[in-house]
Each structure stands twice: as structure tokens, then as C-alpha cells.
Amino acid sequence: MDLKQDLSHYIELINKELQKYMDIYPRKNKTLIDAMNYSLMAGGKRLRPVLALASYNIFNHEIEEVLPYACGIEMIHTYSLIHDDLPAMDNDDYRRGKLTNHKVFGEGTAILAGDGLLNYAFEIMLQDAVKRKNVSPYVESMRVIAEAAGINGMIGGQIVDLESENKTIDGDTLEYIHLKKTAALITAPLKIGAIIGQASEVDIENMEFIGRNLGLAFQIRDDILDIIGENDKLGKNVGSDENKQKSTYPSIHGLEYSINKVKELTLSANEKLMKYNNASFLYELSNYLINREF
């Protein structure tokens, strides 16, 4: 199998589905849809929805079953970026090499575009769920997503991140931020892929373990790239965390330790993945994520 080919195939499926959801232009609120569309279609990596599809494919074959929930997760991820970039939060002008949402549409519209994407995520998932005969796995998946995105998940990580600016924080607090702000919404797609794919309890737990490890590895790699990466590849200013005096994994634990930690977490995830016959895509993807440069 070819990682890049499979990845392109997944991303194409996701982009088509997302575009379908955005091809609704109500008479009166075009600005809002434009602002939502701007960030949702800004060329993100689609890592989270790809993970949902790949996890589902280990256990089942009707990929349309998981697609709306994969797209819901991507909408939630995108809303979090829009709000995170706002002047009252990280105050970033660029994201993925493009002007941030509020820089193009203004702060008020950017806040509403974020709200709109979070709400729309649940709306499209529920629109799908009401049509399902065996609805339980879908309801449980939405619960998992809400929990991962919420006050004990991503938003919980955001608030601690916000409070930690211009402060020295300890390793535990940073790990909390990374686990909640990043790993939670990387674990969720792997988990719901298994739930909707009708996997066993043990398999669902395995996917959760893999998600936690890959999510943390992914964020530490991000911290590393902020130091050693190139501006144009990352699409944001290298050293931007340092400029904001934000603690990062390397600033607390050192660069070498951080690089080893990424390897260790990935290895541990891959050990679990090796138990599955159809997990070669995820296996290769996790190896690719260790070495990614953007």
C-alpha cells in the first residue's frame, strides 16, 4: 500500500463531504457562511477526520457511516483555531500561511463563524443520526466527541493554556495542556471510528490508547518544529511560542528528551497497531507524523 495515495483518497472524500455541507447559502447570512468556509477550506491537513476513517476501516467497510462524524470533528477543530487566533486569545495574524479569520472578516464575524462551526458540527452529525436504524453507536460517538471537545477536554486545555501565558509552568501542567488541548481531539476520531465500526470494547480501548500517544507525540513534535522548523513550511512564524513566552516541551525538558519522547510514544502506539491486520495505513501515518516538518 502507498501512504500518500491512501491519504489523498481519504482527504478527497473528506473535502468533498465538507464542501457538500458548506454548499448552503441561506439568503440573509452569506457573510457567516463565507467566514466559516474560509477557515474550513483553508487547506488543513485533515489529520483528525483521516484518523476517524482509518480507524473505522480497521473494523468495517462502509466508510460513509463514519464520514459525517469525521467532518464534525474537523469543524470542531477549525472553530477552535478561529477562536484561538483571536486578539483576546493568541492574537495571531496568520494560520496555515493565510490571514486568520478575524483579520479578513473582523472579530465579531470570526467569533460567530467559530460558534457556527461548533454548532454546525453537532447539527450535521444529528442530521445523520436521526436517519440511522441502529442509532446507539452514533449517539455514543457524539457523546465521545462532545466530551473530547469540551470543558474536560479541548476547552479545558485552552483555558489552562490561556492562564499559563507569561508564566513559568511545570511539566505536569504542560502535559495537561497538551493532552487536553491536542490529544483529546486526536483520540476522539480514532475512538469513534472503532465505535461506529462496531469494534469490541477492547479494540475501542486500544484505539483510545493509540490516540492518546499519537496526540501527545503530535503536539510535542509541533513544539519541536516551532524551534527547528522553517517559517514557510509551517505557515506561521517559527519561534512564535517563544516570542509569546509560552512554555513548550523542549523548553521544559530539553530538545533531545523531547525528540526521544516523540519516538517512544509512537513506538508504543505502533505496538498496539501491529496487532491489527488492516492497520498498515495508521502504522505508516504515525511513523510519518514523527518525522513531519510541518
Added chain:
Amino acid sequence: MDLKQDLSHYIELINKELQKYMDIYPRKNKTLIDAMNYSLMAGGKRLRPVLALASYNIFNHEIEEVLPYACGIEMIHTYSLIHDDLPAMDNDDYRRGKLTNHKVFGEGTAILAGDGLLNYAFEIMLQDAVKRKNVSPYVESMRVIAEAAGINGMIGGQIVDLESENKTIDGDTLEYIHLKKTAALITAPLKIGAIIGQASEVDIENMEFIGRNLGLAFQIRDDILDIIGENDKLGKNVGSDENKQKSTYPSIHGLEYSINKVKELTLSANEKLMKYNNASFLYELSNYLINREF
């Protein structure tokens, strides 16, 4: 029956349930919960969740069935107020006679508190739904709520409202704003009360009709009170819409026409309500809303 006594009973049920959901203080993110709690427990009228309980009671008796969804709607309503008050939106310093969320906790935390409440609304509803045996009415209710709160509902109204500041708008646009920004989230509780109460299709449609009328009447009454009300009762500055050069129902149609419109909408809702045996609370409530002074 006694309107005030029944209303107090409903409000007590709702406040207890809301407090239960908020009595979770995770180790690291107390600030976020405090900010969410501040606005959620700021002494709102609880009109929306009361409508859900009252509508449910027309058709059924196990009120606990609808309570989490009533609370979810109140959380969504509260988040919309927090974001609406932000400097980039309406820039209000006071709400219900208290400092607005961002005035107390800062803008970044207020944005996250709003996000947190919107997400938590779906989280608590889904936590309930996964435990239900006959889950369909609950999934359909969440879909109805997501639609009413979303880009074709409340948020759709917000964006047109935001774009209409310092502009002259026509009657149709104002009606769109009122229907979407206000009536949608007054219709939703009446509708889901009927859905979870196992009402017939016709009854669900009747509740939708009643909600649209009462919601529009409620907002027009709000516009009227902004002109004739007293500062301290309203908890915000009278004339504040005028100061922001916002178009209101009376500024477009005149005060007398507006007062008559409120009566007409309420009468039409009450005609439908009279068909039901157990609707006297809603009937009296809608008459009370016409004449309310805050």
C-alpha cells in the same frame, strides 16, 4: 392553578438541575467553570427551559425525561448572551443588572466560557441520550435544538443583526432577525417538549406555531420595553438599542402598531393552546409575557 407558584416550581427544578451540572470542578480549570457558572446562574428568567417543561407536561408526566434538554437550551441561550455582549459584538457592560462576563473574567475567558457552555449543552444532552432505551425522540430533539441554535437559526440571526448595526434596515430584515435570533430558541423548547412527550405530528406542529408567535411577540415586547421600560427593572440601560442606532420594531412600525402586533401574535398562539386540556399554565404565561415590564 397559580401561575407564579407553578413558575417557581419549574424554575426551582431547572436551577437545581443546572447547579448539578455545574458542580464539577476539575483540578486545573476552575476559572472556566467559574466564568460559565457566573452567567448561567446570573438569575435569568429561565423562560426557555420553562417552556420545554410546560410543553412536555401537556403530553406527559415524567418531567425528568425533558429536564436535561431544557437545561441544554438554557446553556445555549446563556452562551449566546456572553458572546453577544463582547466588545466585538454589542459591547455591553451590564446584563441582568450585573457586569457582563468579559468585564469580570476578561475577553479570552469569556469567549471560552461561551464555547464551553455551547459544547456542554450537547455533552449533557448526549450523556442523557446514551442511557435512553427508546432514544429516537431524544436524538430528534437534539437535532431540533442544534438547528434552532445554528446558522439557519439563532447564529444566522446574530450575523444579520451584527451586519445591520448603524444601518437602516427594512421590516423584512428585522423580522428575520427577530425570528432567527429570538423566536427560534423559544420555539425549540416548546417543540422538544412535545417530541419527548410523545405527542403526535399535529401537536408538534401546533407547538412550533405557538413558539414562533410567542417568540416574535416576546422580542417585539423587548423592543417596546427598550423605549418605555424602566432602567432598573430591565437591568440594562433603557434606550440602549437606540443609542446603538439599532432598528427596532417600534422604530420601523411605530409604537401603537407594535403593541397591537404583540397582542395579535399572542391571541393567535392562545387560540391553539385552548385546544389542550393541560395548557392553562402556558396560556397564562403567554398573557403574562404580553404585559411584562422586564
